[in-house]
Amino acid sequence: MIIVDSMLGKLSRYLRLIGYEVEYIGSDKDDSYIISICKDRLMITRDRQLHERVANSILLRSFDTLEQLKELKGKLPPAEHSFMELCSVCGTIVERAELNGDVPDYVNKNAKEIFRCKKCGRYYWNGSHTDHFRKQMEMIGYEIH
Ligand SMILES: [Zn+2]
Numbered sequence: 001m002i003i004v005d006s007m008l009g010k011l012s013r014y015l016r017l018i019g020y021e022v023e024y025i026g027s028d029k030d031d032s033y034i035i036s037i038c039k040d041r042l043m044i045t046r047d048r049q050l051h052e053r054v055a056n057s058i059l060l061r062s063f064d065t066l067e068q069l070k071e072l073k074g075k076l077p078p079a080e081h082s083f084m085e086l087c088s089v090c091g092t093i094v095e096r097a098e099l100n101g102d103v104p105d106y107v108n109k110n111a112k113e114i115f116r117c118k119k120c121g122r123y124y125w126n127g128s129h130t131d132h133f134r135k136q137m138e139m140i141g142y143e144i145h
Pocket residue numbers: 087088089090091092117118119120121122
């Protein structure tokens with residue numbers, strides 16, 4: 001489980017899609033709370049002061065998510081899950097779902113299978129959008145499995 005500090009919400013969603021268990025910390029939490037939950041877990045932050053107070057942390061400089069992923073390349077442990085196994089929003093493992101009226105027609109027509117997050121209800125399916133994302137990640141150097 002990686003702790004991801006506020007201001008890195010998009011990064012936390014990308015990391016979940018490539019298989020990382022991520023706890024995203026909202027901006028309402030103070031530094032002492034974050035330090036207390038990090039203990040021996042890895043933390044990613046853009047906050048230099050917080051970085052200096054947490055031994056096992058990575059300081060990112062870029063505001064751009066893909067650039068942030070480049071900064072992280074080679075610094076993360078192997079991902080716990082496969083590509084698109086986790087809901088990007090809440091981190092729950094998604095389950096195969098029936099094609100039905102809850103998703104747009106073009107999805108029912110084009111997707112061979114769809115997945116649904118049991119916790120937040122979000123649907124996922126493979127298509128050109130996921131192919132594009134996977135290629136981006138592989139170009140940066142992430143092993144997608
Ligand atoms: Zn979810």
